[in-house]
Amino acid sequence: MGVMRIGILTSGGDAPGLNAVIRGAVLKGDKEYGQQFVGFKAGWRGVVEEELVPLGRHEVKGISKQGGTILGTSRTNPFEGRGGVDRISEVLERNEIDSIIAIGGEGTLAAAKRLSDEGLPIVGVPKTIDNDISATDYTFGFDTAVQIATDAMDRLRTTGDSHQRCMIAEVMGRHVGWIALHSGMAAGAHAILIPEQKTSMEEILGWVTSANDRGRAPLIVVSEGFALDTMDDTHHERGLDAFGRPRLGGIGEHLAPMIEEATGIETRATTLGHIQRGGTPSSYDRVLATRLGMAVLDLARDKRWGQMVALRGTDIVDVPFEDALGKLKTVPQERYDEASLLFG
Numbered sequence: 001m002g003v004m005r006i007g008i009l010t011s012g013g014d015a016p017g018l019n020a021v022i023r024g025a026v027l028k029g030d031k032e033y034g035q036q037f038v039g040f041k042a043g044w045r046g047v048v049e050e051e052l053v054p055l056g057r058h059e060v061k062g063i064s065k066q067g068g069t070i071l072g073t074s075r076t077n078p079f080e081g082r083g084g085v086d087r088i089s090e091v092l093e094r095n096e097i098d099s100i101i102a103i104g105g106e107g108t109l110a111a112a113k114r115l116s117d118e119g120l121p122i123v124g125v126p127k128t129i130d131n132d133i134s135a136t137d138y139t140f141g142f143d144t145a146v147q148i149a150t151d152a153m154d155r156l157r158t159t160g161d162s163h164q165r166c167m168i169a170e171v172m173g174r175h176v177g178w179i180a181l182h183s184g185m186a187a188g189a190h191a192i193l194i195p196e197q198k199t200s201m202e203e204i205l206g207w208v209t210s211a212n213d214r215g216r217a218p219l220i221v222v223s224e225g226f227a228l229d230t231m232d233d234t235h236h237e238r239g240l241d242a243f244g245r246p247r248l249g250g251i252g253e254h255l256a257p258m259i260e261e262a263t264g265i266e267t268r269a270t271t272l273g274h275i276q277r278g279g280t281p282s283s284y285d286r287v288l289a290t291r292l293g294m295a296v297l298d299l300a301r302d303k304r305w306g307q308m309v310a311l312r313g314t315d316i317v318d319v320p321f322e323d324a325l326g327k328l329k330t331v332p333q334e335r336y337d338e339a340s341l342l343f344g
């Protein structure tokens with residue numbers, strides 16, 4: 001049997017740790033199995049458009065501490081345009097590529113599942129800062145996002161304290177509240193508002209006034225996908241993305257005047273936005289990402305197509321793509337109840 005050649009792609013939004021996955025895979029493949037690697041540029045686009053880049057030990061030197069992805073990313077659908085199974089098989093064959101490692105979120109993994117169901121040799125690695133993928137306890141990128149959000153809140157608190165203001169920090173997370181829950185708990189927030197828990201303005205005002213009455217500057221953490229019990233939908237004023245999904249964001253700015261008017265406490269909102277996704281990954285994310293990158297190679301070596309790696313406890317395990325799809329991993333009621341004991 002000849003040397004196995006593996007193509008790697010990163011697809012969907014970037015997350016800190018993507019480069020550590022790539023490096024982990026390339027180093028192990030090179031040292032252990034004598035495999036060779038190529039990179040596909042910008043997700044599935046690189047596969048469909050046959051945009052390949054060399055990916056050897058030289059290219060991955062020192063990259064696990066770099067944010068973003070050296071391969072670039074996109075939200076290209078591999079079935080659209082010139083894409084499809086026949087086109088992808090032809091690209092793989094022409095470039096003597098035996099398998100694809102797809103690193104991405106649930107959209108990328110859904111595409112990977114469809115392609116592997118149709119016979120293509122694909123294995124996967126889950127990624128998202130939102131930590132909303134089922135079948136894995138944590139995703140890389142989440143720890144870094146939480147750390148960045150916590151640092152920002154520590155800063156908001158010193159300026160809030162100085163002015164005796166109510167500060168609102170809006171964090172990412174799409175339709176789940178993991179980033180808000182963890183960063184809010186770490187920063188000692190007086191309320192954490194998440195999409196999983198419909199909350200009333202009365203409850204929020206109760207927490208704000210109770211903190212204020214004790215002489216504290218209230219800190220409210222709100223997840224971008226949160227809606228008040230009186231709202232029919234999430235707050236999104238920036239329209240839809242290319243796939244018809246609402247671009248979330250702005251709920252913090254929406255709540256601030258309501259709180260200020262009802263309590264008389266001057267209130268300011270800050271949206272952390274893409275700062276949460278950029279820059280150096282935490283050491284936890286580097287280690288998790290490196291382990292996932294090394295483990296996914298065993299799936300490729302054993303030709304276990306349609307499988308992905310995941311974290312269970314402290315172990316890296318493998319699961320079929322479908323276990324990661326269909327259902328978001330939301331914040332369980334007991335985790336919210338536990339955190340909410342500290343509100344107000």
Ligand SMILES: Nc1ncnc2c1ncn2[C@@H]1O[C@H](COP(=O)(O)OP(=O)(O)OP(=O)(O)O)[C@@H](O)[C@H]1O
Nearest residue numbers: 011012013075076077104105106107108110111128
């Ligand atoms: N069910 C699906 N079948 C085939 N392709 C899909 C499917 N869902 C999504 N995709 C394709 O995969 C691409 C990546 O998905 P998406 O943009 O949701 O990013 P993701 O991998 O889920 O990461 P993120 O965490 O940023 O959402 C999509 O842009 C789309 O082209």
Ligand SMILES: O=P(O)(O)OC[C@H]1O[C@](O)(CO)[C@@H](O)[C@@H]1O
Nearest residue numbers: 013128129130172173174248277
């Ligand atoms: O990169 P975009 O398209 O602005 O997407 C932003 C979304 O991506 C995420 O950062 C990761 O899924 C979400 O938290 C956020 O809603």
Ligand SMILES: [Mg+2]
Nearest residue numbers: 012105106107
């Ligand atoms: Mg997605």
